[in-house]
Amino acid sequence: MSATASPEIPSAAAVAALRDAVTGPVLVAGDADHPAELATYNLTVVHTPAVVVGAATVADVQAAVRFATTHGLPVAVLGAGHGSSVSSAGAVLITTRRLAGLTVDEETRTARVEAGVRWAEFIEQAQKAGLAALNGSSPTVTVVGYTLGGGLGPFGRKHGYAADHVTALDVVTADGELRHVTADSEPDLFWALRGGKGNFGVVVAIEFTLFPMQAFYGGGIFFPGELAGDVLHLFREWTRDVPEEMSASVGLLHLPAAPFVPEPLRDRLVAHLRIAYLGSPSEGALMVAPFRELGTPILDTVGPMPYAAVASVHNDPVDPLPLYEHGALLRELPAEAVDTILRFAGPGAPSPLVLAEIRHMGGALSRPPAVPNAVGNRDETLYNVFLVAAGGPPDAAALHAYEQELIDALAPWSTGRRYLNFMFGGETDPQTVALAYAPESFERLTKIKQRFDPANVFRINHNIPPAA
Numbered sequence: 001m002s003a004t005a006s007p008e009i010p011s012a013a014a015v016a017a018l019r020d021a022v023t024g025p026v027l028v029a030g031d032a033d034h035p036a037e038l039a040t041y042n043l044t045v046v047h048t049p050a051v052v053v054g055a056a057t058v059a060d061v062q063a064a065v066r067f068a069t070t071h072g073l074p075v076a077v078l079g080a081g082h083g084s085s086v087s088s089a090g091a092v093l094i095t096t097r098r099l100a101g102l103t104v105d106e107e108t109r110t111a112r113v114e115a116g117v118r119w120a121e122f123i124e125q126a127q128k129a130g131l132a133a134l135n136g137s138s139p140t141v142t143v144v145g146y147t148l149g150g151g152l153g154p155f156g157r158k159h160g161y162a163a164d165h166v167t168a169l170d171v172v173t174a175d176g177e178l179r180h181v182t183a184d185s186e187p188d189l190f191w192a193l194r195g196g197k198g199n200f201g202v203v204v205a206i207e208f209t210l211f212p213m214q215a216f217y218g219g220g221i222f223f224p225g226e227l228a229g230d231v232l233h234l235f236r237e238w239t240r241d242v243p244e245e246m247s248a249s250v251g252l253l254h255l256p257a258a259p260f261v262p263e264p265l266r267d268r269l270v271a272h273l274r275i276a277y278l279g280s281p282s283e284g285a286l287m288v289a290p291f292r293e294l295g296t297p298i299l300d301t302v303g304p305m306p307y308a309a310v311a312s313v314h315n316d317p318v319d320p321l322p323l324y325e326h327g328a329l330l331r332e333l334p335a336e337a338v339d340t341i342l343r344f345a346g347p348g349a350p351s352p353l354v355l356a357e358i359r360h361m362g363g364a365l366s367r368p369p370a371v372p373n374a375v376g377n378r379d380e381t382l383y384n385v386f387l388v389a390a391g392g393p394p395d396a397a398a399l400h401a402y403e404q405e406l407i408d409a410l411a412p413w414s415t416g417r418r419y420l421n422f423m424f425g426g427e428t429d430p431q432t433v434a435l436a437y438a439p440e441s442f443e444r445l446t447k448i449k450q451r452f453d454p455a456n457v458f459r460i461n462h463n464i465p466p467a468a
Helices: 012-021 058-070 119-128 143-148 187-193 225-238 281-292 307-313 335-345 393-409 430-436 439-452
Strands: 051-054 075-078 092-095 102-105 110-114 166-172 178-181 202-209 215-224 246-254 269-277 303-306 323-330 353-360 383-390
Touching (some): 058 166, 119 143, 166 187, 178 187, 225 281, 225 353, 303 307, 335 393
Antiparallel strands (some): 102 110
16 A cells, blocks of 8 residues: 555554564553653643654664555654654554664764764763753753754854754665765755754754864853843843854743742743853853842852763753743844733733743844754844743643734734744644745745655644645
8 A cells, every 4th residue: 555545553463563574662552661662842732642662773763664664654753752743643654762772983073873862972072072962951851863954052143053064864765775975975955954943854864063162152041031121122232242163042930839940030030141152160150140130049059060960951851841932032122022922921910831931033044054954043133032831731822822913913023934942832734834935935835845755654743734
């Protein structure tokens, strides 16, 4: 049966044959290890696949893809589960955590990372070689999943997106073939994979360049909620003149009274300045000084720190949570835009948001990479607004409505475009996904999709459909 045929429920005999063909576990509902294999970070997405394949080898991935197409089923991929966007109901779900290969080459300043590796593991290994990559804010995100969506991290204004520095990818496409994709071997697919997320196959490994780094000046300053207006308005003015070596964001946080939250931050509104400066500590201290003059912080962790401690800049939670995310790209951040964010998420606001973040963009993030890729919306974007709310399924509509109301209120200063890695899980229709790209880029992506996945096997995601 081809991938274009109607889906069928795989028989017990077919599943048994798949078990015989792969090294890792093959599970269906009712198997003892089934719930653990489906463990995910974002608990708002419930995975109920027809079959789960815990890929232990690349050959396992190939067998799973071929099994899916034979039975007319879509393919879903689960790494850490931060980017889970669509339920995998009825799909063949491939979990990648066993693909754990990691090589850091100190001499060539390059790395090769398999699909199951998380940033925490990579950072620990790279630090030993005095090297760094454009990691994300969370240490528990997988390197591959984060990078395929662009990869916006703490050093972005100096070095751009993580996808800009990828030199090769190993991907299993819808035909079950393993392809080593580079700018020379498959230029169209190479362009599309870097920014097109999981729409073109299962990426089992990537290779990318690294940067010399032992330490940087960074961390976070937590201010009491009553200073939120002062912090955000200073951030707005301050970011007009900081050099590209300074990457920064500010978040309005209302964290729960949970064990993973430091006691002084529990169940209260705080304004959290996050910085990563790739210059001397003395220069960094001078730049941060205006914030320290605003008032006494709750916590101040900014100072020289080793690259291995980079996750402490944002201090993202590492335990699974039910999260609803939304975002907008802004071309400017006038006082009126800051006041709008404060009205929805500042002191006295009836906000259900756990986080309302303003991230400074520009610098290398606004320029095209040396080797073009699909990551879009660079030149007009000066700020990225990222919203996070937490709650169970009964709260979903109300939480998303509140986020949408804030995004709509920012429309006068918005580019009207989106960043793919920060898109809400439910926003998977092609019209919304297209906002992550320039119109001509999205059209090109659909044509490449038609070439490599005409049946849209890889559709359990923020989907790019094949061209008609």
